[in-house]
Amino acid sequence: MGDDSNRATRPTRRAITKYGGAVFAAGLLAGCMGSGGDDSAATESQDQLTTSETETASPTATATPEPAYAASMAPVGEVSLDDPPSSVSVYSLLYADMAVAYGYGDAVNSLGFDAAAGGNTLDAYYERLDGVDFDYDDLTQLNTGSGEIRVEKELFYELDSDLHLMDPALVDSFDGWDPADVEEVAENVAPWFGNTYSRTHGEPPESWRDTYEYYTLWDIAGRVATLFGESERYERLAAVHDEMLDDIESNLPPASERPSVAALIFFDGTFYPSKINAPGFANAHVRPLGATDAFTGTDAGFGTTYDYETLLEVDPDVILHQFGIASYYDVASIRETIADDPVGGELAAIQNDRFYPSGNPVQGPLMNLFQLEMTAKQLYPERFGEWPGYTAGDPYPEIPEGERLFDRERVANIVAGAE
Template structure:
């Protein structure tokens, strides 16, 4: 299976345990101020641009402010950061949404992953993300190798990265994470909320799980962009309301296999599980094709096993990033067993979204999934052979592209 840059393996979990002793007697990744053991609720006053913090009081636009998020706790800022290291794609999407796309200096696993953003941004006038000049942080193959020196070279104002992920990188431990925090810039990120994965023991007392939109709001506070967040969140709420108020009866909903298909093997994922990886599928309230207890990161199905499951719909994850859904369809159609799958026979093998979605990606992926699963309700999903997100007739769009573009361009 393709390496998953934001999901520590069992091997890296063992490394976490070995590193835990380095934390004895010290606060855990406190950021600029506060303690990693405390996650203080923080809200922003959109009329002043300042921050109201339940633990530290009120600031205004001309004063330092702080934002809290587990596992780092409270992080202080003099002003919004303008040189930001990013590993996971969702944080790049947030930076662009809040007017700081130019601040992003890197991406983790591959800078080509920015293509996932372009696929959606092409539908938004005036919105873009320049991936030229971005530093690719991971130098490894199946493992994750990030040279510590790149942190010094980039000299970022903020590392918009979950330190609980960083200690899983080859050659990294808690001491290295604290060194970068103290000598370069603080950390601010949370990715184990992707699947609500158990944190390493060293972070067990400070980790919390958030929804995608809760993380998005905290990052908006970092960039002092609460008004943009509020506007995007309102559109998201409208999309969810539209979908959930128009779902067909449960008996008429399809069974869905969320997979990655590689070399004749299906690697399954849960469809309705917790975590922001499922923020575009869970609201559909469709039945996952796989028994929840049978699905793990190591699970795999061959053609015959998949035929036994025989889902109504197959959604191939990451089809806007790494995998060519056209090639997947062709391979299935040409295989003696694969061609007998109901989803193949009924032309219901679709390009799936990216689980590492930010808020703007989430809007498009909600619309996409609704159309793929319930075309009679939300309109047919157009044929997709790669490239940008397809054109949807305006009357069948679940949200207004111009409104989203205006928000992202600061025209509020």
């Protein structure tokens, strides 16, 4: 990862960067002894964990004021900044969407993947929010895209960000990284702040299991807002979400009248399913709808695949194809492929035209508002209005004002800081 011999002794650049001792220490020291877990988790290590807490305070010392930009979240603990960050390194859409929501979209300098692909997804939703946008033309792509998850440490030095809005456990799982690398970047460039495993409540590497915590999407969004000094903006945005969720939940049909639903990805003749009611923010747009998971009682999961015949045995009423809005899949074309297959064409979701593009599981708060609305219309059109359909590459479809489940103008004003 390059010659780092001069970096280890480089002075810390961020004057007020503090990690919660108990949380961070346990993970880091364990990380020095080894790491495990899946490909999205890792451990961290450090050599300057604590400051002297035994020094005698000066008789004339005054209380240090609480920093205006400070928040806490596992696995990092507490992070404090001198000033609001003017440059933010981001890996996933989850945090890019949060940055935009709190007025920091212009501070984002990177994404973990092709910026156009992720930017197009955000554009599709932001098109319906007047004045909200995300300029991704000059963002640095962190992942080399070479078939492995590889991010060069040198990039973080080149970007010279004020904040790395990403989970250090995720970074430590990248090829070529170890706990010392993660801590080095935190000390010499900027702190980490993020949480990845809350997506599916996956098990982090063994060295992090005693310190890791799981949060909802809106919990994470609130903590990020606090770090940005934007708690009031978050509260207003969360109120929109809570009001919409209350409206949806109060109008759901009885459980016996709800459809069976399969969430999946189709690729090269194979179906890759996931469970819609499992915990984690990946399901934050589906789980609240209370539908019956078509794979209940099966061994469906991220490691299981289905062919046409097996899926027909399940035969869900509704199929939601993930990453379907301005993302990686042309769902209309996929539907045609499945319908042309002699077995696939027998699926009830195909015959009844209930094969829909679904949302991006790596969703931030603004995305979540649209994806909740979309899923409610797809599953319960008689309660929330018909889903108007979607053409690949287009923005999120225009919904008549009287059929919208949340107020676009209100949300746009919140993002602009006008409400």
